[in-house]
Amino acid sequence: MKLKTAVIGYGHLGKWHAQKAEAFPEQAELKYIVEKFPAGQEAAAKAHPDVKIVDDISKCIDDIDAAFVVTPTSFHYEIVEYLLKHNKHVFCEKPITETTEQALKLQTLLKSHPVVLQVGHSERFHQAWERKEEYKHFFDAPAHITLRRVAPFKGRATDVDVVQDLMIHDLDLLVFLFDETPVSVEAMGFKMRTNHYDYVTANFKFKSGNRATITVGRNQTKEVRELEISNHAGTLLVDLMRNEISEALGKEPGPQYVNTGTYEKRDHLLLEHKNFYNSIQNKKDPIISIEDGLTAVRLIDKVLESARKNIEVIL
Numbered sequence: 001m002k003l004k005t006a007v008i009g010y011g012h013l014g015k016w017h018a019q020k021a022e023a024f025p026e027q028a029e030l031k032y033i034v035e036k037f038p039a040g041q042e043a044a045a046k047a048h049p050d051v052k053i054v055d056d057i058s059k060c061i062d063d064i065d066a067a068f069v070v071t072p073t074s075f076h077y078e079i080v081e082y083l084l085k086h087n088k089h090v091f092c093e094k095p096i097t098e099t100t101e102q103a104l105k106l107q108t109l110l111k112s113h114p115v116v117l118q119v120g121h122s123e124r125f126h127q128a129w130e131r132k133e134e135y136k137h138f139f140d141a142p143a144h145i146t147l148r149r150v151a152p153f154k155g156r157a158t159d160v161d162v163v164q165d166l167m168i169h170d171l172d173l174l175v176f177l178f179d180e181t182p183v184s185v186e187a188m189g190f191k192m193r194t195n196h197y198d199y200v201t202a203n204f205k206f207k208s209g210n211r212a213t214i215t216v217g218r219n220q221t222k223e224v225r226e227l228e229i230s231n232h233a234g235t236l237l238v239d240l241m242r243n244e245i246s247e248a249l250g251k252e253p254g255p256q257y258v259n260t261g262t263y264e265k266r267d268h269l270l271l272e273h274k275n276f277y278n279s280i281q282n283k284k285d286p287i288i289s290i291e292d293g294l295t296a297v298r299l300i301d302k303v304l305e306s307a308r309k310n311i312e313v314i315l
C-alpha cells in the first residue's frame with residue numbers, strides 16, 4: 001500500500017524533507033505540506049506544485065498515513081501527540097521533544113497507539129560508524145573522547161539552547177558508539193547571541209575512568225564537526241564535515257605518523273526516509289526509536305542542569 005504523507009514545517013530542513021518525501025514514489029506520495037506562515041507556504045507551492053499546502057495539520061489529518069515533523073523543537077510535542085492520537089506514523093526531527101517529561105508522555109502514548117515513531121538522529125548514518133571494527137583499538141578502549149560541533153551564527157533554532165540544537169547529535173553519538181554510558185556531567189554554558197546558551201562545554205566521566213568532552217557553539221568562526229578518540233594506541237579523528245578518518249599511531253620506537261583516508265558520503269535524510277517506510281511496511285521497529293530520542297533528551301536535561309546550577313550532575 002502506498003503511504004500518503006505530509007511534511008509539517010517548510011523551513012530550512014523541511015524543504016529537504018519534502019524533496020526526499022518525493023524520492024520514493026513506489027512507497028509513498030507526498031500529499032500535503034503543512035506550513036503556518038505565508039512565506040513558507042509560497043515557497044512550498046512553488047517547489048511542489050502538485051502538493052496541497054495547508055496551514056494546520058487538522059486540515060489533512062484524515063487524508064494521511066504518516067507525517068514528517070520538521071517544525072521548531074518547541075512545537076514537536078503537541079504535533080507528535082496529535083499525530084499519535086490519530087494513529088499516524090511519525091518521523092520527528094531531533095530532539096523528539098524539549099523536555100524529558102514530554103518524551104515520556106509520548107512513549108506512554110505510543111503503547112496504546114502502535115504506529116512507527118522514528119526520531120531524526122541523522123548523524124548515526126555516517127558510513128564511518130560501520131567501520132568501527134577496523135578501528136576497534138580506539139573504540140574499544142577510549143581514554144578520552146572529544147566531540148566538537150561548532151558553526152558561525154546562522155540565527156536558526158534560537159528558540160532552544162545550543163544543547164538541543166547541536167549537542168543532541170553528539171549526546172546521541174556518545175551513547176550509540178560507545179559501550180559505556182557516562183555516570184556524571186559537568187558543564188558550563190554561555191549566552192552570547194540569544195537568550196539561550198550559544199556555547200556549551202560538557203565533561204562526562206565514565207565508570208571505567210574514561211572521559212569525554214563535548215563542545216558545541218553557534219557563534220564561532222567556522223564550521224567544525226568531529227569526533228576524536230585518544231588512547232595508548234594514538235589518536236583517531238573522524239571529520240564529519242569532510243568525511244575523513246585520520247589515524248595517528250604511536251610507533252615504538254620511532255616518530256608518530258598520520259594516515260588520512262575518506263569514507264563514503266551519504267544522503268542521511270534519504271536513508272532516514274527509506275528506513276521509515278521500511279519499518280512501516282514491514283511492521284518493524286524504527287531504526288531510531290522513542291527510547292533513543294528519550295535518552296538524548298534526558299542527557300540534554302542533565303547537561304543544562306549542570307550548566308545552570310554550575311555543579312557536577314550524576315546521571
Ligand SMILES: NC(=O)c1ccc[n+]([C@@H]2O[C@H](COP(=O)([O-])OP(=O)(O)OC[C@H]3O[C@@H](n4cnc5c(N)ncnc54)[C@H](O)[C@@H]3O)[C@@H](O)[C@H]2O)c1
Nearest residue numbers: 009010011012013034035036040070071072073093094122
Ligand atoms: N537532523 C538535523 O541535522 C537537523 C538539522 C537542522 C534542523 N533540525 C531540526 O529540524 C527542526 C526544524 O529546524 P529548521 O532549522 O528547519 O527550522 P526553521 O525555523 O527553518 O523551519 C521551521 C518551519 O516550521 C514552521 N512552523 C512552525 N510551527 C508550525 C506549525 N505548528 N505547523 C506548521 N508549520 C510550522 C515555521 O514557519 C518554519 O517554516 C528542528 O527541530 C531542528 O532541531 C535537524
